[in-house]
Amino acid sequence: MGYYPMSSDSTVPSSAATVVVGAGAVGCSVAYHLSELGAENIVVVDQGPLPVTGGSSTHAPGIMFQTSPSKLMTKTAHYTSRLLSDAGVYDEVGGIEVARSEERMDFLQRRVEHATAYGLPDPQLLSPGEVSDHLPLVDEDEILGGYYSPTDGRVDGVAALQWYMEQSDADFYGHTTVTDLDVSGGEVTAVETDRGRIECGRCVLATNNWGYQTGQLAGLDLPIAPVQHQYAVTEPLDELADEAVAPRVDTADMEIPGDRSIADAMSQAPTRPVGRDQDHSLYFRTHGDALGLGSYNHEALPVDPRKMGGNTDERQASVREFTAEHWERATHPDRDTSPKQAFEELLPVTKDIDFATTENGIFVFTPDGMPVLGEPEAIDDLWTGLAIWWTHSGGYGKILAEWMETGVPKLPSGPVEVGGIHVDRFEPHAGSPDYFVDRGSTRYRQVYSIVEPGWQPDDHRALRRSPFYHHQQELDAEFTQSGGWEVPKWYDSNADLVDRYADQIPEREGWRGINRSPIQGAEHLHTREHVSMYDMTSFSSIVVEGADAAAFLQRMCTNDVDIDPGRVRYSLLCNEGGTALGDVTVVRLDTDEFLVTTGGGNSPGIHGGWLKDHAPETVSVTIEEGSRATVGLWGPKSRLLLQRVTDADVSAESFPYFSAKQIYVGDVPVLALRVSYVGELGWELWAPSEYGGRLWETLWEAGQDLDVRPMGSGALESMRLEKGYRLWGTDLDTDSDPFAAGLSFAVDMDTDFVGKDALADIQRDGPDSRLVPMTLDDATDAVLGGRPVLDDGSALGYVVAGDYGYSLGESIAYAYLPTDYAESGTSVQIRCEGTTYDATVRDEPLFDPGRSKILR
Incomplete structure (x- = not known):
């Protein structure tokens, strides 16, 4: 094992069990964790020198904030911090996120709730004075408070890469450019490089900024968008004169592409907590006696994913020239203050300061902002580990190695959910560069924004429309996008139902009411009493x-x-x-x-x-x-409506629950399934897409005197929770x-x-745990996912799904709780939006436990 700079006449091995392409944070982590699991004959290649390859792993400032609304992102970050802390290459100085607005203080309260839910140690809200105690350069008059995570910090990129290489059983080869991936019979067989061909049993793409290009070598359209990001390091400051510490690694004799001062600056460790001013899309840390300032506060600067290029004597491949105009002017579409002005207000010491080092560093975003892991169905033995930053690299390297070796993606704490990060999760249009570069730029814009519940993008809409779309437009559907499909969340044409059911629909205020409508509750209640049509296309x-x-x-x-x-x-x-x-x-x-x-x-x-x-x-x-158009026809009047439009016998005796028939609905050939996701009598009606418009029209016209209504996904969610029906990716996934x-x-x-x-x-x-429903004892507020379930302040688990049960008149929350707490009648507490609610574990289903409605 070892790493080899590669001379001009040297070659790589002719074969390997595993070839990892990319020797940055992710590639090194995967190689290390494969070695830990006993994998042998691993070769890692990179186009740059080692360990400073020219990728984002060594131009990044290494700041690690662990808290996220995503359990997986929080867990992988915490695993990474513990792994690299034990390795001695992590500075656990803590992390503080400050608030300059009331909205951000509410956001920081959510930070505490997410951190508590997912097991981060000792999350705290700080007063302005407490923030300045930790960060004396911050002007406490500019802030309202802060969020403190004591185990946040900074990873030393060069030192961490060296540690991985020394601890791994893999052989690492620098100055080795991959020119092709040989795919034969639906599997990868070899990696072609400018130093020779490597026959391989499997290959891992850990190329991040070059993810799209390396995917193309195998015929994959991976939606990986490189985007520029600004970072600057000040000249030494008198206020930090006593903070200088010796770097862990002497980079003097290392080959470093481009501007050497970047790697030298990044090797200087912080001695104070790392900080974020998300209200202005900024972050900062000390570099010994200097201050590092990072900014997302500028318009997105995407890089053509097909033209990333490589290292030169003058340039590190993943660094572009610092663009002063984006520092000095307000160019971010959601910010009215320039990075320079915002930093000078928060950190007055930066006023008129000179910079020793500047960069526009490149890193990548996907359309949904999540990583890309796993083995694509189209190519066996080709694995991906992409769109991952230092913060999560250790955790995702562990998950990917376990997945490859054992078939079970997991961390030491247990299996993890991978639906949201799987390489095959993307819809067919996501591989278009126009699409994923735009969406990646949107994700860049949102990095530090407060993204509202149910937020929807406004670009690249109406890509996928069901045959019912124009009918839904006529009914004033409020559309959300799911997998590129336009999916109605509710219909404004049902606004009259709100008055009908007004006494059963609690008001939703504040954060919990954003992008919601009382019409969702009205559609829920109407479906329980009459009949509704739901678009399942x-x-x-x-x-x-x-x-x-x-x-x-x-x-x-x-x-x-x-x-x-x-x-x-x-x-x-x-x-x-x-x-x-x-x-x-x-x-x-x-x-x-x-x-x-x-x-x-x-x-x-x-x-x-x-x-x-x-x-x-x-x-x-x-x-x-997309080849079938499907209507969910649900409600106590659904049989009466369906029987009107078909000659088939749809009685309970002839068409029992969980059976199927090929029938005609009017002229439309339909596969009718007697199933219901809402706990009511009903059918799923599957028809070839070209018949979809007529299917909708036939049902709609026949049901007018039955008060047939369209129903959106908002009602579906509350109805399925009343029945305890599981939803993949929410309360059921690969960690359960x-x-x-x-x-x-x-x-x-x-x-x-x-x-x-x-x-x-x-x-x-x-x-060890069970998924159970809870209801709030004395409140009708909706409980949001990712919020902690407590027993006298100690976290037992977290809410995986919650909503108001309009038919029950109670607020419902589901959580996996330890078996000792999973018995009906157990009292717990749930903390959400700063309020602690008393709740009680209940038996399920909460609604119609005898199934009289669904079996009628």
Whole structure:
């Protein structure tokens, strides 16, 4: 093991079990964690010198703020800080985020709640005076307070890369440019470099700024957008004269591309907490006796992902020239103060200061702002670890290594949810550079913004429209975007229902009322009493057919899906560790033909990709994303409406719950499934997309005297929580097993399926936690996800989903709680938006436990 600068006449090994492309924070972390798991014959290559490669890992200031609304981002950040702290390359000086507005103080209270929920140690709100005690250069008259996380800090980039290389069993090769990825028969077989060809069993792309370009070598359109970001280091300050400390690593003899002063400045450690002024999109830290100032407070400066380029004698590849105009003028579309002015107000010592080092450093964003991990379904043995910064690099390297070696993505604390970071989560249009560069620029703009609940982008809209779209426009739908689809959240045409149900719809104020409407509650209550139509076109169907289709699905599904034609069964897909990859509805159409239905968003790529990747040659798997238009017809009058428009017998005796029939709705051929996601009598009606408009019109016209209404996704959420129906990616994902999730009925241990051995162990010992509903004792406020569930101030878990149950008249929250607290009647507290609520654990389902409504 070791690392090799590479001379002009040297070559790389001819073969390796694993080739990692990229020797920055992510590539080194993956190689280290693979080694820890016992993987052998690992080769890491990078186009730059080692360890200062010319990527963002060594021009970045290394600041690590761990708290995020995302549990996964918080957990990976904390793991990274502990790993690098133990390695001796992390400065645990703490981190402080200041508030210059009341809105930001509310935001910082949410910070405390998220940190408490996800287990970060000792999060605190500080007064202005307490902030200046920690950060005496801050003018306390400019702030209202701060949020303090004691284990935040800074990673020493060069020292960390050296530590990874020394501790790993991999061989590292610098000055080695990857020129091609050989893909044959749907799998990667070799990595071509300018130093020779490396035959490989698997390959990891950890190229971040060059992620799009390296993906293209394998024919993948990875939506990785490079964007410039400003950072400057002042000349030494008298106020910091006593703060100078010797760097961990002497870089004098290292080969460093471009401006050497950048790497030298970054090697100077902070001795005070790192800070953020998010109201002005700024952050700062000390560099020994100097001050480093970082700014997102400028218009987005994207870089063409196809033209990133490489190192030269004059330039580090991921650094562009500092653009003074973006420092001195207010160019950010949401900020009216320049970075220079805002820093001078917050840190008066910076007024008229000279800079010793400046840069426009490049790093990357995806359309949703989350990383890209995993093995794409299209290419076996090609793994991705992209759009990851120092803050989360250790954690994601660990997750990816576990995923590659064991099939179960996890941290030491247990399995983790990967639906939101999976490489296959992106919709088909996301690979367009016009799209992902624009969306990446939007994510850059939002880095320090207060993003409201339910926020929606306004660019690249109406990309995917169901056949019902023009009808929904006529009904004044309030659209949200999901996977590129325009999905109604509520319909303003239903505003009259608010008066009808006014006494059952609590007011929503403040943060919890943003991008919500009382119409959502009205649509919920109307559906319980009458009949509604819900657009399910963004959901996907997967056709599985062939001589071995039944045996294949039996192997992939946790439930017994060897059912009679015309029957429907709910099941889970699990990985080898027994945690849930997703939930699906399996419909047997014929002896050798099945339809598997799944949700929208990332479900088609992840769930469909999982099935395609595991299917034998005798089984065909076709993902029908967008090829069917689907209406959820739900409510106590749904049978009356459906019977009016079909000759088929839809009585309870002829068409029982969880069965399927091919019928005609008017002239439209429909696969009708007697299933309901809202706990009411109803059907899902799946038709070829070209018939969708007529399907909607037929139902709509026939149901006018029944007061048929359209229903949006807001009502769907509150209705499914009343029934305790799970939602993939929210209260069910790859960090939960079926028994903890309360889905033991969907596991048939008499069948043989992926993950069975792991589930047998969990079944024998019992889960450590259980997903349970709670209701607030004395409040009708809606509880938001990611908020801590407490027992006398100690965190037990966190809310995974919450809403008001309009039919129950109670506020509902779901959380995974330790089994000792999961019994009905247990008293707990939930903290949300600065208020602590008393709550009680309840049995589920909360609504219609005898299922009289759904089975009628």
